Amino acid sequence: MINPLRSEAEAFRFLIYVVVVAALIGVLVVVGRAIL
Amino acid sequence: MEAASVAAGQPAHDTHGEHEEHHHGPPEANRSSRVEPQLLGMLLFIISEIMVFGAFFTAYFFIRVVGGADWPAAGTELPKLIALVNTCILVSSSLTMHWALESAKSANRFGLQAGILTTFLLGSTFLFVQINEYVHIGFAPQDHAQGTIFYGLTGLHGAHVFIGLTLLAFTTIRAFRGHFTPAEHRGVEVPGIYWHFVDVMWVIVYLSVYIL
Numbered sequence: 117m118i119n120p121l122r123s124e125a126e127a128f129r130f131l132i133y134v135v136v137v138a139a140l141i142g143v144l145v146v147v148g149r150a151i152l
Numbered sequence: 153m154e155a156a157s158v159a160a161g162q163p164a165h166d167t168h169g170e171h172e173e174h175h176h177g178p179p180e181a182n183r184s185s186r187v188e189p190q191l192l193g194m195l196l197f198i199i200s201e202i203m204v205f206g207a208f209f210t211a212y213f214f215i216r217v218v219g220g221a222d223w224p225a226a227g228t229e230l231p232k233l234i235a236l237v238n239t240c241i242l243v244s245s246s247l248t249m250h251w252a253l254e255s256a257k258s259a260n261r262f263g264l265q266a267g268i269l270t271t272f273l274l275g276s277t278f279l280f281v282q283i284n285e286y287v288h289i290g291f292a293p294q295d296h297a298q299g300t301i302f303y304g305l306t307g308l309h310g311a312h313v314f315i316g317l318t319l320l321a322f323t324t325i326r327a328f329r330g331h332f333t334p335a336e337h338r339g340v341e342v343p344g345i346y347w348h349f350v351d352v353m354w355v356i357v358y359l360s361v362y363i364l
Contacts, residue, residue, distance in 0.1 A: 121194075121195055121198055121345050121348075121349060122187065122191065122195070123191075123341065123345070124249075124250065124253050124340075124341045124344035124345050124348065125250070125253075127344065127345045127348035127349065127352075128246060128249075128250045128344075128348055130348070130352065131243070131246050131348045131351050131352050131355075134352045134355050134356070135243060135355055138355045138356070138358075138359045141359060141363075142359060142363045145363055145364060146363075
């Protein structure tokens with residue numbers, strides 16, 4: 117795995133990626149709790 | 153022979169003897185990595201930080217998954233909406249941090265100064281809201297295991313924000329003194345990497361503690 121913190125630009129892209137994935141997980145959890 | 157070739161108008165060859173003649177001071181330090189030493193230091197630091205956060209997350213998942221404890225503790229509530237707003241504030245500060253570095257690379261001094269100052273102010277706002285949350289949340293670290301984990305994880309992150317703000321304070325002062333150029337901006341880049349790392353950790357903390 118390539119280190120995502122080699123430069124500020126790569127760290128910023130990694131942050132955006134983490135935010136998107138976390139938002140998806142959060143939405144799935146909230147929707148799942150509403151359904152179940 | 154070299155003296156003879158120079159005397160004859162021919163260029164002198166870069167021989168070993170000439171290199172030694174122009175070299176002053178101790179020999180250069182050996183570098184076994186292709187990464188710059190300053191960046192490598194920051195990376196090793198961040199790796200150690202991941203292990204510290206990992207220990208706290210282990211405690212968190214242990215009481216929830218292995219211990220089967222309620223989260224949050226019965227009779228308590230976590231302010232999800234305020235924490236979400238605080239998350240947006242922190243992610244916004246990463247945007248301005250990125251803007252500041254891009255401005256430094258393109259010799260945009262106003263962009264650098266505005267970006268780095270805004271990052272500092274947004275980070276300070278995040279820390280202020282976090283402390284205000286502690287004041288009004290209604291439980292203490294010693295009340296129950298959930299409280300200990302909550303204050304431990306968010307407090308550890310808050311301490312990192314404070315360190316990041318200290319770095320940003322120096323960067324802001326240097327930016328206003330005109331220390332950074334398109335060629336030399338490591339003083340913005342390295343705190344920037346640290347700041348994004350702190351934001352990544354907060355997104356994971358927020359998702360784990362407030363949402364899951």
